[in-house]
Amino acid sequence: MISKSTIDQVYETARLEEVIGDFVQLKKSGTNFKGLSPFTDERSPSFMVSPVKQIWKDFSSGKGGNVVAFLMEHEHFTYPEAIKYLAKKYNIEIEETERTDEQKEQANEKESMYLVSEYAQKYFSEVLWERELGKAIGLSYFKERGFTDETIKKFSLGYCLDQWDSFTNTALDKGYKLEYLEKTGLTIVKKQEGQEVRKFDRFKGRVMFPIQSMSGRVLGFGGRILTNDKKAAKYLNSPESDIYHKSKVLYGIYHAKQAIAKEDNCYLVEGYTDVIQFHQRGIHNVVASSGTALTPDQIRLVNRLTKNITVLFDGDAAGLRASLRGIDLILEQGMNVRVCTFPEGEDPDSFSKNNSLEEVHQYLESNSKDFIQFKASLLIKETANDPIKKAETVRDIVNSISKIPDRIKKEIYIQECAQLMNISESVLFNTLAQIGKKEIADEVKKQKEEQKPFQVVKNKVVQEKLDVQYVLEKKIIELLLLYGDTTQQFDDLLLKEDDKGDLILEKETVEARVFEKIYLDLQEDEIELTNAKFRDIYYKLIEDLNEKEHFEANKFIGGLDQDLVSEISSILMEEEKYILHEWERKEIYPKEKSVSIGQLVSETILTLRCYLIKKRIGELQEKTQDPSLDNSEILQEIMNYLNLNSLLGKKLARVLS
Structure with missing residues (x-):
């Protein structure tokens, strides 16, 4: 703990x-x-x-x-x-007691898979640095690639011995379960009826590249074989698992995230060594799709950090045209794309290794083209003097432009395409409109196919009824969170009898902490919050405010269940929601709160009292509908409540004024 x-x-x-x-x-x-x-x-x-x-x-x-x-x-x-x-x-030393075997046993399945993966990363690194075979084979390979000791350690690179079950047996001896070794894909298990279970290390004889999440957790591995075995894949990745989904992961994102946000640009490469060599050269805002086709989830990962992606292609990339599909996906996400290709025979790994940081920067700056220029130059080479192929190329480029959600960007790119391809803008705009109409028609057709026969869809206008009690209870929680431990003056209007025996309101000023005032007022009227979440938060808040001299919302939230945390953040950030709309730019200025905290507390409690009285009156009136019953007592109770409501209404009017 x-x-x-x-x-x-x-x-x-x-x-x-x-x-x-x-x-x-x-x-x-x-x-x-x-x-x-x-x-x-x-x-x-x-x-x-x-x-x-x-x-x-x-x-x-x-x-x-x-x-x-x-x-x-x-x-x-x-x-x-x-x-x-x-x-x-934040370099804070952790004080904790050792977890018991029972606590380790209780760790959930996903957590167990993380623990196995993290152990494997440490094991492979240890083999690389401390075992003779690891140093002779794995470490030598990385040194030949030009990686420094610092880089190898930073990316936690490792080596899996060329033995059938060395890693698996060591992990089992350390207490890790075969079930999780198999689920993470680190161990291949073969079970045949009547025979002993056979276990193999998936990454036998490979140098290891741990694949980390954005926070640095080990999700899986990539392994490169070092022998010339033609039957074995050159690179092998961990299989899909509960913690590793290759379509949602980018290699190097953990080390690149801060640089991507700072530089406001992300370089996208293909392989592990491309990322590592760029990083070693001093360019840190680089990630890899690890040889897989780029996916929307991977693009969204970058989109959280920057709107700008520069895709780097090898000089002799065989599947260059196929890779263009990835560019269209990036455009669909509303991002800005530039493309850079390296000289023939070079890739990001070799180019960054053989050139200085300044030379690499200069090359990237000089040779990065926006996607229109790149696509046009690539496809024009293929079309030569063939007008039919040129028409197909133009349509291909316009199709990419149609993916862009921003209309202004679309128009600018159409103008650029018209100049590059020597074709009128009107023709391109017409083509763009045709593509748009076709997409709409396809979507309508799809919806019709999905709609059941004879299904009639009616447009209903639903008027949502305001839940007054919910709003008031939410306001009470907000007041406790924001001002609960502050001391305020409250103008209480007390109900008293005058000389004639009539009820009157008499003003009395009291000083109290906000949480005390709210708690006592609700206790006096025996009011309990009806919303389960608010009720739970309310009692926890009162307890915390009563016990601690200084209330800190941040620490209070830390001890709550996640559903309550989400509810509290909604309450505290309610006003911030309106900042998102940027109303000032539209010359709309939200009204600032001008009432005092004491007045706000009194107003909220009084409004809740009035609401509950009206609700009670309504319930009593329903009971009087039966003519066979004697309703005199109920009617008297209704009259009492009406008088009380009238007085509270006056009291509320004075508070508001």
Whole structure:
């Protein structure tokens, strides 16, 4: 277990905007930061970070919370893992007791797979550096590639001995289960009826490239064979598993994320060594698709950090034209694409190894073309003087332009294409319109095919009824979170009898902490919050505010379940939601709060009292509908409530004024 003092130090030291900035590109927005949601596919920012409140809210997915909640949501960390990650980031020493065998046993399946993968990475690195065969074969290979000791250690490169089950047996001896060795793909298990179970190391005789998540967790491995065995694949990746989905991972993203955000550009290459050699040369904003076709999920991973991608192709890339499909996918995500090819016979690995940092930078700057120029120059070579092929090329380029969601960018690219291909803009715009119409027609056809026969779709106008009690209970939680431990003056209007015995309101000024005032007022009227989440948060807040001299929302959130954390972040970030709309640019200025905190508390409690009285009156009136019953007592109760409601209405009017 991690000690409370360590957890407190982590919360006091960690800066939310810094931690989230490692995963999402954030831009200043007043006192807050905003960015694209890391949980949904969107083009307009709906993700808000408040450095003052130290909470975040994603308005597109509804998720939110503090710094630990972000890591648990985004990286699927457990609570202790999130604390450890932050402690490591801010160089905080962790005080904890050793986990018992029983606690290790209780770790869930996914966590067990992570632990096995992390052990494997350490094992392969240890073999590379400390075993004679590892040094002679694996380390020698990396040195021949030109990698320094520092680079090899930074990327946690390793070697798997050329033995059938050396790694598997060592892992089993260390207490790791065969079930998880098999599920991560590190071990191949063959079971034949009546025979002993046979176990093999998947990466036998290969140098190892750990594949890490954006937070640095080991998800899987890539292994390169060093022999000339024609039957074996040159590169072998871990199979798909619960923790490794190759279509959602980019090699090098962990080491590149900060540089990508800082440089506002990402270089996309094909292989592991391309990434490592670029990084060693001093260009850190580079990732690889690891030999797989580029996917929308991989593009979205980059989109969180920057809008700009530069795709780097080998000089003699055989599948260059096929790779152009990846460019269309990038354009569909609303990103800006540039393309750079290296001289024939060169790739990013060799070029960065044989040239200085300045020369590499200069080459990339001089030879990077926007996708229109690149595609046109590539396809024009193929068309030569063939007008039919030229027409196909033009349509191909316009089809790529049609993928761009931004209309202004579309028009600029059409103009550029017209100049390059020596064709009128009107023809290109007409072609673009035809492609758009065809896409709409195809979509309509698809919907018709999916629609059941004789199904009638009616447009219904649904008017949502406002849940007054929900709004008021939410406001009470907000007041407790924002001002609960502050001392305020409250103008109480007490119900008293005058000389004639009539009820009157008498003003009395009291000083109290906000949480005490709310708690006592609700207790007096025996009011209990009806929303289960609000009720749970309410009692936890009252307890925390009562026990602690200084209330800190960030620490309070840390001890709650994730569904309550999300609810609280929604409440605290409600006002920030309106910043996203940038109303000032539209000359709409939201009204600022001008009432005092004391007045706001009194108004909320009184409004809730009035609402509950009206609700009770309605319930009693329903009981009087039966003419066979004597309703005199009920009618008297209704009259009492009506009088009380009238007095409270006057009391509320005075508070509001």
